[in-house]
Amino acid sequence: MSRPLNDQPLQKKLKFKFNAQSYALIIALILIVLIFGILTGGEFLSSRNLSNLFAQMTVIAVLAIGMTLVIVAGHIDLSVGSLAGLTGGIAAILQVWFGWGTIWVVLAAVAAGALLGLWQGWWVAYRAVPAFIVTLGGMLIFRGILIGISQGQTVAPLNDGFKAIANSHMPYSIGYILAIAGAGLLFFSAWRNQHKRQQLGLVTDNPVKIYGKLLVYSLLILLLTYMLNRYNGIPVPLLIVIFSGGLFIFISNKTSFGRYIYAIGGNEEAAALSGINIKRHTLSVFVLMGALAGVAGVILTSRLNAASVSAGEMYELDAIAACVIGGTSLMGGRGNVVGAIIGALIMASIDNGMSMMNIETFWQSIVKGLILIVAVWIDISSKKQSSAA
Amino acid sequence: MSGYALQMKRITKAFPGVKALDDVTLSVKKGEIHALCGENGAGKSTLMKILSGVYPAGSFDGEILIDGKEVSFRDIRGSQDAGVAIIYQELALVPEMTVGENIFLSSDLMREKVLNWNKLYVEAKRWLDQIGLDIDPQRKLGELTVGKQQLIEIVKALTKNAEILILDEPTAALTESEVKILMGILKDLQSKGVTCIYISHKLGEVMALADSVTVLRDGRTIDTLNASEITEDTIVSKMVGRSLTDYFPYEAHEIGEETLNVHNYSFYHTSADEKVAHNVSFTLRKGEILGVSGLMGAGRSELFISLFGGYPGKKSGEVTIDGKPANIKKPSDAIRAGLAYVSEDRKRYGLILGMEITKNATLAALQHVMPKGLIDSSLELKSAEAITSKLNLKAHSLEAKVDQLSGGNQQKVVLSKWLFTDPKILILDEPTRGIDVGAKTEIYKIINELSQQGVGIIMISSELPEVLGMSDRILVMADGTISGELSREEATEESVMKLATRRRDNHEPAFK
Ligand SMILES: Nc1ncnc2c1ncn2[C@@H]1O[C@H](COP(=O)(O)OP(=O)(O)OP(=O)(O)O)[C@@H](O)[C@H]1O
Ligand SMILES: [Mg+2]
Numbered sequence: 001m002s003r004p005l006n007d008q009p010l011q012k013k014l015k016f017k018f019n020a021q022s023y024a025l026i027i028a029l030i031l032i033v034l035i036f037g038i039l040t041g042g043e044f045l046s047s048r049n050l051s052n053l054f055a056q057m058t059v060i061a062v063l064a065i066g067m068t069l070v071i072v073a074g075h076i077d078l079s080v081g082s083l084a085g086l087t088g089g090i091a092a093i094l095q096v097w098f099g100w101g102t103i104w105v106v107l108a109a110v111a112a113g114a115l116l117g118l119w120q121g122w123w124v125a126y127r128a129v130p131a132f133i134v135t136l137g138g139m140l141i142f143r144g145i146l147i148g149i150s151q152g153q154t155v156a157p158l159n160d161g162f163k164a165i166a167n168s169h170m171p172y173s174i175g176y177i178l179a180i181a182g183a184g185l186l187f188f189s190a191w192r193n194q195h196k197r198q199q200l201g202l203v204t205d206n207p208v209k210i211y212g213k214l215l216v217y218s219l220l221i222l223l224l225t226y227m228l229n230r231y232n233g234i235p236v237p238l239l240i241v242i243f244s245g246g247l248f249i250f251i252s253n254k255t256s257f258g259r260y261i262y263a264i265g266g267n268e269e270a271a272a273l274s275g276i277n278i279k280r281h282t283l284s285v286f287v288l289m290g291a292l293a294g295v296a297g298v299i300l301t302s303r304l305n306a307a308s309v310s311a312g313e314m315y316e317l318d319a320i321a322a323c324v325i326g327g328t329s330l331m332g333g334r335g336n337v338v339g340a341i342i343g344a345l346i347m348a349s350i351d352n353g354m355s356m357m358n359i360e361t362f363w364q365s366i367v368k369g370l371i372l373i374v375a376v377w378i379d380i381s382s383k384k385q386s387s388a389a
Numbered sequence: 390m391s392g393y394a395l396q397m398k399r400i401t402k403a404f405p406g407v408k409a410l411d412d413v414t415l416s417v418k419k420g421e422i423h424a425l426c427g428e429n430g431a432g433k434s435t436l437m438k439i440l441s442g443v444y445p446a447g448s449f450d451g452e453i454l455i456d457g458k459e460v461s462f463r464d465i466r467g468s469q470d471a472g473v474a475i476i477y478q479e480l481a482l483v484p485e486m487t488v489g490e491n492i493f494l495s496s497d498l499m500r501e502k503v504l505n506w507n508k509l510y511v512e513a514k515r516w517l518d519q520i521g522l523d524i525d526p527q528r529k530l531g532e533l534t535v536g537k538q539q540l541i542e543i544v545k546a547l548t549k550n551a552e553i554l555i556l557d558e559p560t561a562a563l564t565e566s567e568v569k570i571l572m573g574i575l576k577d578l579q580s581k582g583v584t585c586i587y588i589s590h591k592l593g594e595v596m597a598l599a600d601s602v603t604v605l606r607d608g609r610t611i612d613t614l615n616a617s618e619i620t621e622d623t624i625v626s627k628m629v630g631r632s633l634t635d636y637f638p639y640e641a642h643e644i645g646e647e648t649l650n651v652h653n654y655s656f657y658h659t660s661a662d663e664k665v666a667h668n669v670s671f672t673l674r675k676g677e678i679l680g681v682s683g684l685m686g687a688g689r690s691e692l693f694i695s696l697f698g699g700y701p702g703k704k705s706g707e708v709t710i711d712g713k714p715a716n717i718k719k720p721s722d723a724i725r726a727g728l729a730y731v732s733e734d735r736k737r738y739g740l741i742l743g744m745e746i747t748k749n750a751t752l753a754a755l756q757h758v759m760p761k762g763l764i765d766s767s768l769e770l771k772s773a774e775a776i777t778s779k780l781n782l783k784a785h786s787l788e789a790k791v792d793q794l795s796g797g798n799q800q801k802v803v804l805s806k807w808l809f810t811d812p813k814i815l816i817l818d819e820p821t822r823g824i825d826v827g828a829k830t831e832i833y834k835i836i837n838e839l840s841q842q843g844v845g846i847i848m849i850s851s852e853l854p855e856v857l858g859m860s861d862r863i864l865v866m867a868d869g870t871i872s873g874e875l876s877r878e879e880a881t882e883e884s885v886m887k888l889a890t891r892r893r894d895n896h897e898p899a900f901k
Pocket of ligand 2: 434478557
């Protein structure tokens with residue numbers, strides 16, 4: 001039974017939202033980790049392997065972060081694998097053939113990604129060609145350009161500075177400092193939020209629940225840092241993922257741009273009549289995606305210490321799968337960055353765990369495909385249940 | 390045998406966080422038209438969704454008896470097989486398909502291995518003719534007005550030869566003449582022995598049609614009234630739990646200087662070179678309530694969407710706001726100039742259904758909750774809370790998604806969104822569509838309040854009593870032009886209808 005809002009205390013309205021789906025995701029991740037942990041006799045959870053695992057997930061995770069916004073806006077980007085390959089190739093060529101310094105090379109790769117994103121976004125937003133087609137075209141075009149400019153060769157080796165981007169680790173002490181700072185930041189922002197709600201006279205959530213949850217997260221962060229520090233320390237690419245993820249979470253929750261993207265994906269006509277500039281925002285989404293593909297390209301080239309013509313092939317599918325597993329709806333309007341990162345982690349765990357068990361690689365494809373289908377099925381049926389329960 | 394076509398006993402249904410129905414009982418006699426009344430969110434639609442199998446057996450408590458036999462439906466098909474057909478409050482048609490395809494979407498005609506298109510369209514034509522609708526069955530449904538689409542929905546239900554026909558606010562989008570057509574159809578069906586459950590917030594229709602009325606409030610059955618007991622006042626007092634005296638709380642108020650001036654305004658269809666509206670001129674003063682009346686298809690909504698910058702076709706003419714020429718190319722220009730447009734089609738143009746109430750409410754004026762350039766979610770919640778409680782919105786949480794709200798409460802969210810922009814000129818397109826009597830009065834009060842604060846209000850409405858009751862001045866539109874203007878004193882149902890039907894004679898009528 002529902003009563004008018006003003007009859008009930010605000011406490012009720014701010015009721016803790018039990019988001020079944022985000023929990024299902026974490027439970028799935030824990031299950032997968034446990035299963036591999038047991039099947040590999042604990043080896044999967046060793047410090048060395050965790051370090052590897054996080055290094056492996058980074059490229060897909062960075063792509064998935066941008067892909068979330070693209071899909072939320074109601075589009076899709078099939079070109080990101082080729083684009084990461086191309087931007088990584090541009091970086092390698094500029095450094096190996098032209099001797100550019102690492103910083104300039106990174107900037108050039110990211111700028112190239114953004115520029116090509118702009119080109120695709122223009123077709124989608126201002127020429128109304130469906131994103132599926134534009135980016136399918138982009139996938140072919142960018143791969144073609146890569147093969148053309150690299151003359152079909154593998155470009156290697158890169159400078160030590162460039163290699164360090166994906167292959168170095170944080171010193172132990174700095175790792176701990178970052179972990180503590182991160183946890184501190186979580187507590188601070190929660191406290192500030194509570195404080196503001198109090199000031200506005202909104203009844204706040206139960207502090208035990210909020211801070212208890214944060215305590216668990218903080219302990220997990222510290223535990224992870226400890227595990228990684230037992231090997232080489234926190235991998236730098238993991239920091240890149242955390243930083244990009246944080247940035248995009250901020251964009252989607254705190255800026256009007258982020259809010260408008262969700263609105264456009266949810267109902268474009270209503271968004272337009274609310275005064276939202278559909279075209280410009282759509283264009284921006286593709287620019288951001290392109291820039292992130294540039295970041296992914298840099299990490300990829302750095303990790304392999306080479307750029308090859310086939311780099312990043314099929315990554316677009318892994319990135320899309322990571323988003324979808326993370327609860328992003330292909331219908332647009334719904335999805336979140338944290339889910340996409342967890343999705344990427346799940347995908348990487350499967351690859352990593354199965355190859356540790358010496359299972360032939362074809363099984364990885366099959367299992368990942370099945371998980372994708374099951375994830376979407378769980379999502380759909382949980383939604384059905386909640387409306388029919 | 391009981392003589393009841395349908396009995397629903399002790400129905401209880403809960404959604405996460407809301408008990409939508411609590412021990413509801415509904416008994417409908419064979420061959421009667423049974424009205425179901427109640428405020429927004431009382432549970433009417435939910436009850437009907439249970440009856441039609443949208444919420445399958447097992448997802449609720451209680452029993453359903455049809456012709457005295459207990460039934461349980463696993464899905465909509467199950468209820469269809471038992472002779473139940475439902476027309477939902479929210480249209481369930483496919484705009485990309487033709488009228489004919491839509492009519493037979495779930496029928497056996499569409500399930501043959503090789504579709505017999507000729508047969509399908511001939512059949513469709515026959516059904517359309519039967520209820521006096523002159524619509525080409527091969528036209529795309531999306532090209533029709535909402536009102537006509539609603540009639541197609543009714544035709545679709547008729548083809549299923551239902552024994553129990555449920556209509557959930559079928560007339561919300563219909564004009565008076567369309568309503569008359571519908572009432573004729575229902576009386577006709579009744580004489581053929583069809584039982585009908587009719588949900589409507591328009592009590593006039595209920596009075597004209599219903600043999601008995603069941604009133605729900607807050608998910609509970611309050612009472613069932615027989616023919617002899619039905620009066621508008623009893624229904625209203627049962628619905629809201631108190632008696633309402635003044636339906637149109639019009640108050641004389643001060644009218645200020647001119648705020649909007651539209652001169653010789655014309656605009657064209659997006660594709661064709663045909664004009665939608667032709668040389669429209671009118672003015673609006675501060676604090677004035679300007680009613681806009683006319684038949685469906687007269688171009689009222691299109692005119693104001695176009696003035697708001699939401700209609701892509703070519704346009705010409707001058708628009709001045711507060712004496713300054715306004716160059717409105719897109720909705721954001723209009724919003725900046727102080728305009729707000731509350732659309733008649735809330736699902737399509739008003740709401741982001743999958744988004745929270747708070748976020749919908751602030752969408753058109755997000756800068757109000759971004760004091761430091763970033764969205765302040767506490768402030769957002771606080772603002773949404775303030776604006777929605779003014780409209781008496783009922784929801785279990787402001788952070789609930791809009792698609793979980795009842796139809797009338799969704800309408801209130803759209804209103805909240807536009808009130809939150811602090812408009813100087815508020816354009817309301819069918820503002821009380823689907824809203825219960827109590828809440829309607831609330832909305833009229835808000836309209837009054839705004840006009841006292843100097844907001845110029847344009848109220849497009851197909852409900853004559855509403856236009857007559859609330860407006861200071863009435864514009865009547867016909868065929869894309871203004872066919873006349875009436876002061877509050879001059880306006881009567883007859884004078885408005887006369888202007889609304891002018892010039893229609895030399896055109897092919899939409900209804901025979
Ligand atoms: N899918 C859902 N999830 C959660 N709550 C729901 C859902 N559908 C309906 N409700 C809630 O159930 C209650 C009854 O809604 P219902 O749609 O039956 O109202 P109604 O009487 O038809 O109102 P209206 O006149 O506005 O159409 C409302 O409080 C509504 O918010
Ligand atoms: Mg309803």
